[in-house]
Amino acid sequence: MSLLTASMFIFFLIALSALVSSSELALASSRKIKLQVMAKEGDVRALDVLKMQEHPGSFITVVQVALNAVAILAGAIGESAISPYLQQLFGHEALASIVSFAIVTSVFVLFADLMPKRLAMSNSEPIAVKVVRPMIFLIFILKPIIWVFDGAANLIFKGLGISTVRQDDMTSEDIYAVMDAGAEAGVLKQQEHHLIENIFEMQERTxxxxxxxxxxxxxxxxxxxxxxxxxxxxxxxxxxxxxxxxxxxxxxxxxxxxxxxxxxxxxxxxxxxxxxxxxxxxxxxxxxxxxxxxxxxxxxxxxxxxxxxxxxxxxxxxxxxxxxxxxxxxELVTLEDQLIVQRTDNSWLIDGMTPIEDVVRALGIVNLPHSQNYETISGFMMFMLRKIPKKTDTIEHANYRFEILATNNLKINQLLVTKFDDVV
The missing domain is CATH 3.10.580.10 (CBS-domain)
Structure with a gap:
């Protein structure tokens, strides 16, 4: 085979491998919500992507068969076409084979794997809807091979008791993460972020x-x-x-x-x-x-x-x-009597009846110990002190100092909360 013919074959194999490689990442990483929006806007190909994501066995089999077959064929063609020229250049057969293997591998890694996958990662949904129909055609052509390998994989997974059904159920933690990312990216305003967060918090607060x-x-x-x-x-x-x-x-x-x-x-x-x-x-x-x-x-x-x-x-x-x-x-409304007043960057005056959820949010504390046992900052102090609190009682937790400033009989009226960094 001449060098020109071999180069044309390798170029075709690179294109085929790039298509399959980008399809693999785009179809696997496409977001369900984004695809549903595209389907509602009239792009029926998004429905094909969603259907393929629900049953990815055939698609994965096609990808692996195609990528491995292309890689083996490209290696054989490239080595046989390039090695004779390199052997004449180096005068050493083994060195020529190593160099030809390195050249073909490098070209495939760069153009058939790395670049297509990076492109698919940054544009997963648009690429997914473009490649889904060719992938469906490949699945149809390779149906017998898929039936053998996919069936064998399903039997092994079933024997091991492992489920391969894709779970796309969104949890409240997922929604929080999306909102945080949207706020950091500037898509959500800070006030909108707080508003949505407060709505979800209503389900947790009694x-x-x-x-x-x-x-x-x-x-x-x-x-x-x-x-x-x-x-x-x-x-x-x-x-x-x-x-x-x-x-x-x-x-x-x-x-x-x-x-x-x-x-x-x-x-x-x-x-x-x-x-x-x-x-x-x-x-x-x-x-x-x-x-x-x-x-x-x-x-x-x-x-x-x-x-x-x-x-x-x-x-x-x-x-x-x-x-x-x-x-x-x-925080979108201004209350006449604020329960939490920030004095400096590292100190707050807090009313004793302030709900513990508001305290956690204002101070940025991840969690307070045994929070199910109390509802207010007064309850937190009583729980931690293990006694009826009195003026000047203090506790330290999570790099914060909680000090009781004023009491009325058995009730805590006000606390001073200070970060350790601000404590002399």
Whole structure:
């Protein structure tokens, strides 16, 4: 075979190997979501790629058979065509064979493997839809060979109990990683990233992490006078107030809205708090619900206010739709009384009732020990100290120092959190 004929054969084999090599990486690494979008936009070839990814056995067999056959054929042709010329140049048969092998191998590595795969890696979906039809044709041509090798591989995997079905189910961790990558690349704005992150967090956070706790609930006895009710409503910032019998918070008969009650007072002067036109039925929810479940409950019932009870049917707090949405909006809204105030780059003032999830996010701590045992930073301090906390008590964890600045009886009002780097 002449050198020109051999070169033409090698060029053809390089092109064939490049096609198969790029097809292998492009079809294997194409993203399912991107292919689904392309299919919805009208590119039916994307559906062929998705189908091939679901059953990759035939495709992998074709790739391996083609690549190995091409490599063996190219080596034989290249060595037989180039070696005689190199032998005349070097005057040594063994050296000529080694050099000819190195030349053919280098050309194939560069043009038939390295460059096609790098191109396919950076443009996997566009290349995948272009090569999927030729690969389907090759699978059809090589069907007998595929049946032998693919069948043998399936029998071996089945005997070993190994599943070869591709799993493309996306987890919440995958979505978090995609969002982080989008934020770093500038595709997502920082505010959009926080908003999406907060929405996913709603599924993990329980209602007790954002409720107004029992000790802060303002309620009325059903026999309270109009004057007493008006005075309390003027002093308190709340819009909804529970109404109970016998001044017992476990005997709730409903709630009243301050705006409706005060409007009625202006019209009638004397108003009964248990008037059916003012008293609304209260919605009761268990303290085990997630914030997402609470939001769904509000949506299905049309309510925007709920009373939270524990397993012993004791009232532990109340929550409003505004409380839930404040978690969704997160840092996009400005609260009058911020629970976490950053003083310097390495120190924070934190309210004792701050949910532990907000503390973890603000400080950038990966996790706190036994976090299932507490819901607030006060609970964290009590758990770590193993006693009722008092002023000046400190603990150190994850390169942070937590120091109690102010207490009220048994309650922690404020903590100072400082990074070790900032501690003298």
């Amino acid at each position: 209602v007790t992490s954002v409720m107004n706790p029992r000790e802060h609930i303002v309620y009325f006895d059903s026999h309270a006078s109009t004057t007493e009710v008006v005075e309390v409503m003027i002093r308190q910032p709340h819009n909804k107030f529970l109404v109970c019998t016998d001044d017992d918070l476990e005997q709730i008969i409903g709630y009243v809205e301050s705006r409706s009650f005060l409007a009625s007072v202006l019209e009638k002067q004397e108003v009964c708090i248990t008037d059916k036109s003012l008293l609304k039925p209260a919605l009761f929810i268990p303290d085990t619900l997630s914030l997402f479940e609470v939001l769904e409950t509000f949506k299905s019932t049309g309510a925007d206010f709920a009373v939270i009870v524990n397993e012993y049917a004791l009232v532990v707090g109340v929550i409003t739709l505004k409380d839930v949405m404040s978690i969704v909006m997160g």
